[in-house]
Amino acid sequence: xxxxxxxxxxxxxxxxxxxxxxxxxxxxxxxxxxxxxxxxxxxxxxxxxxxxxxxxxxxxxxxxxxxxxxxxxxxxxxxxxxxxxxxxxxxxxxxxx
Amino acid sequence: xxxxxxxxxxxxxxxxxxxxxxxxxxxxxxxxxxxxxxxxxxxxxxxxxxxxxxxxxxxxxxxxxxxxxxxxxxxxxxxxxxxxxxxxxxxxxxxxxxxxxxxxxxxxxxxxxxxxxxxxxxxxxxxxxxxxxxxxxxxxxxxxxxxxxxxxxxxxxxxxxxxxxxxxxxxxxxxxxxxxxxxxxxxxxxxxxxxxxxxxxxxxxxxxxxxxxxxxxxxxxxxxxxxxxxxxxxxxxxxxxxxxxxxxxxxxxxxxxxxxxxxxxxxxxxxxxxxxxxxxxxxxxxxxxxxxxxxxxxxxxxxxxxxxxxxxxxxxxxxxxxxxxxxxxxxxxxxxxxxxxxxxxxxxxxxxxxxxxxxxxxxxxxxxxxxxxxxxxxxxxxxxxxxxxxxxx
Numbered sequence: 430x431x432x433x434x435x436x437x438x439x440x441x442x443x444x445x446x447x448x449x450x451x452x453x454x455x456x457x458x459x460x461x462x463x464x465x466x467x468x469x470x471x472x473x474x475x476x477x478x479x480x481x482x483x484x485x486x487x488x489x490x491x492x493x494x495x496x497x498x499x500x501x502x503x504x505x506x507x508x509x510x511x512x513x514x515x516x517x518x519x520x521x522x523x524x525x526x
Numbered sequence: 527x528x529x530x531x532x533x534x535x536x537x538x539x540x541x542x543x544x545x546x547x548x549x550x551x552x553x554x555x556x557x558x559x560x561x562x563x564x565x566x567x568x569x570x571x572x573x574x575x576x577x578x579x580x581x582x583x584x585x586x587x588x589x590x591x592x593x594x595x596x597x598x599x600x601x602x603x604x605x606x607x608x609x610x611x612x613x614x615x616x617x618x619x620x621x622x623x624x625x626x627x628x629x630x631x632x633x634x635x636x637x638x639x640x641x642x643x644x645x646x647x648x649x650x651x652x653x654x655x656x657x658x659x660x661x662x663x664x665x666x667x668x669x670x671x672x673x674x675x676x677x678x679x680x681x682x683x684x685x686x687x688x689x690x691x692x693x694x695x696x697x698x699x700x701x702x703x704x705x706x707x708x709x710x711x712x713x714x715x716x717x718x719x720x721x722x723x724x725x726x727x728x729x730x731x732x733x734x735x736x737x738x739x740x741x742x743x744x745x746x747x748x749x750x751x752x753x754x755x756x757x758x759x760x761x762x763x764x765x766x767x768x769x770x771x772x773x774x775x776x777x778x779x780x781x782x783x784x785x786x787x788x789x790x791x792x793x794x795x796x797x798x799x800x801x802x803x804x805x806x807x808x809x810x811x812x813x814x815x816x817x818x819x820x821x822x823x824x825x826x827x828x829x830x831x832x833x834x835x836x837x838x839x840x841x842x843x844x845x846x847x848x849x850x851x852x853x854x855x856x857x858x859x860x861x862x863x864x865x866x867x868x869x870x871x872x873x874x875x876x877x878x879x880x881x882x883x884x885x886x887x888x889x890x891x892x893x894x895x896x897x898x899x900x901x902x903x904x905x906x907x908x909x910x911x912x913x914x915x916x917x918x919x
Contacts, residue, residue: 444742
């Protein structure tokens with residue numbers, strides 16, 4: 430792997446990241462030990478949106494039906510969405526279950 | 527042409543920053559640096575300097591604000607000394623790691639405890655490895671010139687690193703000296719506006735200072751090290767240009783009466799003025815003594831240092847910094863390292879002088895030269911790697 434990586438001459442000076450939003454390319458969801466699972470029958474959708482507001486990693490997005498689905502390739506499993514959800518529509522489930 | 531004036535060395539720093547047309551200054555006052563930033567604050571308030579003067583609550587914040595200002599492309603200056611420099615410690619590495627060409631005057635002050643507001647080099651030596659270009663000035667004129675030069679060197683596209691100019695607290699900072707003060711047009715011709723390579727700009731966003739995982743950290747540090755090593759040639763080039771423009775020559779190591787010298791005194795900073803008198807007096811007595819003064823400290827001038835001490839039998843290095851329980855004063859340790867690969871080299875003795883503002887007298891120079899003579903005839907004593915001079919036993 431090391432052979433394929435850039436040499437010190439090839440990195441931008443001071444490792445400055447020249448392309449905005451490049452973090453989206455890095456899949457960091459594998460740090461997670463628990464994942465949020467939504468019970469859509471309880472979800473208040475756009476009238477609430479607390480999970481979307483509180484998610485510290487911008488891993489919540491709106492699906493075609495207006496529900497806030499989770500982007501599991503970036504969700505760290507912190508559980509803030511489950512804690513903040515007023516109707517209790519989100520539960521945290523151990524990965525592997 | 528410019529004019530000849532009398533000015534306090536601290537205020538000459540402020541004048542240099544003004545003539546360099548700095549865009550941003552962030553600083554916190556600390557003795558003995560205060561006159562520099564007080565004057566800059568006045569210049570900005572009076573409209574004589576078109577810069578943002580950021581009043582901050584600590585030196586950590588001062589250097590943080592300087593990093594931000596430099597990152598948006600501003601020509602940026604700060605000044606501190608002693609404990610203030612210590613409080614900047616973390617941010618010094620960020621400034622160099624982000625390759626921000628900030629210029630700083632360090633008015634050298636001892637560290638507490640006991641509390642000392644007076645001068646020695648403990649402050650900068652504790653920041654030696656922060657990746658900054660570092661100079662030691664002997665005179666007020668040199669402080670002024672180095673400040674102007676520091677901007678040009680630091681901002682060079684081949685360098686892009688912060689630079690610090692050291693001046694001794696009180697014994698240089700508060701001394702009124704005659705200056706050859708150039709005209710603004712001369713400075714403008716020598717030091718054009720800063721042209722940053724990458725800046726923080728909402729219209730063209732970049733990220734500075736993101737995480738560097740173990741897979742890339744070493745490569746980025748290699749880049750930074752190459753930049754500091756490469757700064758050496760740029761420094762020589764800038765000094766050559768400065769001499770052409772202003773007639774004053776600058777070298778990494780300054781030598782005085784060294785041609786046939788058997789014993790050399792090595793020192794950094796304003797104490798070299800006293801050393802020169804001591805050398806003259808000892809020469810009058812028939813002693814073959816000379817002086818080498820460190821002006822450029824980082825990047826370390828290996829070749830010039832080796833050349834400067836070549837042919838001498840002994841070098842008496844006088845450090846204004848005690849490396850507790852270490853191999854000797856910092857300037858001495860590095861000189862010994864620089865000479866180590868050479869087959870023939872002088873004996874190098876480490877003497878600690880002038881701690882916490884203790885006067886360095888002519889007698890101190892005679893004492894270390896006599897000690898060096900004794901070491902040459904009797905061999906070094908077993909009991910010390912370094913010797914503190916002037917301690918009451």
